[in-house]
Amino acid sequence: MALEVHVKSAESKGHIEIFLLHFVLMLIAMVVFLALIMLIGGSFTWPNFWKFYITFIPLTVILPVIVAITTSLSYKRVNVHILPASKVNIDKLKDFMFSEDYIIVEKDKTFILFTRRKNLPRLLSLNFDKPSITIQNDEVVVNMLKRLSLVLLPQLTIGKRFLLEPESSKE
Numbered sequence: 001m002a003l004e005v006h007v008k009s010a011e012s013k014g015h016i017e018i019f020l021l022h023f024v025l026m027l028i029a030m031v032v033f034l035a036l037i038m039l040i041g042g043s044f045t046w047p048n049f050w051k052f053y054i055t056f057i058p059l060t061v062i063l064p065v066i067v068a069i070t071t072s073l074s075y076k077r078v079n080v081h082i083l084p085a086s087k088v089n090i091d092k093l094k095d096f097m098f099s100e101d102y103i104i105v106e107k108d109k110t111f112i113l114f115t116r117r118k119n120l121p122r123l124l125s126l127n128f129d130k131p132s133i134t135i136q137n138d139e140v141v142v143n144m145l146k147r148l149s150l151v152l153l154p155q156l157t158i159g160k161r162f163l164l165e166p167e168s169s170k171e
Helices: 015-041 046-055 057-073 090-099 119-124 146-157
Strands: 004-009 077-083 102-107 111-116 132-135 140-145
Touching: 004 146, 015 046, 015 057, 046 057, 077 146, 090 102, 090 111, 090 132, 090 140, 111 119, 140 146
Parallel strands: none
Antiparallel strands: 004 077, 077 140, 102 111, 111 132, 132 140
16 A cells, blocks of 8 residues: 655745845855955955946845845745555654754654754754654654655655555565
8 A cells, every 4th residue: 555645835934034144145255256356356446346346236136135035935844744654664754854964853752853964054044944753643744845845755655665564575
């Protein structure tokens, strides 16, 4: 018997904070980039710097806005509902999270919370990227980023990796 998988949108938070963080970081990067170009060219003065900064607004302001918007929108969350819970191999789900560079921060009988293993990705996501696995009555609910679910969904629907007893082992 194969697993039934349903995906529903989940409540996402932190989009504005992530936008602001990445926008400021990109603005700083563009200032450094423009200053470096001017230093290499040998014509760095503050009046020239501000003239070039305003002239290259598509590079110095618009590009950081685009990067910040796309980054903040990539933090959409979904709930992946997997049925039946008795057939789901929870250890394989945990291994999947470990392979995606997460560690367990909270573990209960029916709930597992993960966070990023490394500090820099945790800082860049402002610690909003915390997937969880919840075992409810007859389903397992995995709350995760939508982009991470796009990696997990084909493995759940096509493969038998997350089945507790794959059909091929019954023969």
